[in-house]
Amino acid sequence: MRLTGRITADSLMTLEAYARWRKVHKPEVIAHRKLRSVALGEHITVQFESELTMRYQVQEMLRIEKIFEEEGIRSEVDAYAPPVPDGANWKATMLIEYPDVNERRRELARLIGVQDRMFVEAEGHARVYAIADEDLPRDNEEKTSAVHFLRFEFPPAARAAIKAGAAVKLGCDHTNYPAHVAIGPETLASLAGDLA
Structure with missing residues (x-):
């Protein structure tokens, strides 16, 4: 998974490429998400997002829903790109x-x-x-x-x-x-x- 600083439809992997990548790298993404999760008391958890967590989320949604058409991909990007931090x-x-x-x-x-x-x-x-x-x-x-x-x-x-x-x-x-x-x-x- 290539991090580019911005999630766009063009920067995503194909479903086939992502399936291969996922087999090898899923544990790394889970560890990254766990590292960025902070428990606040017993009942609140704050999961700090990153380009990796959101790019993974987009790719997972495309995989699960078997989305490969441009409009569907754009919809997923529009939903999951905003939570990527922008430097400030x-x-x-x-x-x-x-x-x-x-x-x-x-x-x-x-x-x-x-x-x-x-x-x-x-x-x-x-x-x-x-x-x-x-x-x-x-x-x-x-x-x-x-x-x-x-x-x-x-x-x-x-x-x-x-x-x-x-x-x-x-x-x-x-x-x-x-x-x-x-x-x-x-x-x-x-x-x-x-x-x-």
């Missing part, structure tokens, strides 16, 4: 996970707006709050969604600090889910590589 930000999928269905229903009602209270804080810099769900709203009056899409847009000084090795924490200051965690060094090194 981190983009992520936030998952709210409660195994028990009744507890999940109750907690999703209590966590309305949680996506807007997610933040990243580089040591010595102000918190950067997530810009959430830019594609469509995922809250209503009764509950929030179990999946949200986040963008953390960093000012130049915070980007420079992160690239220089500043400690960074991921957090949430929602009334019903206050939590923060230091992003581990290996994960942080991977994420720092997303910044220009």
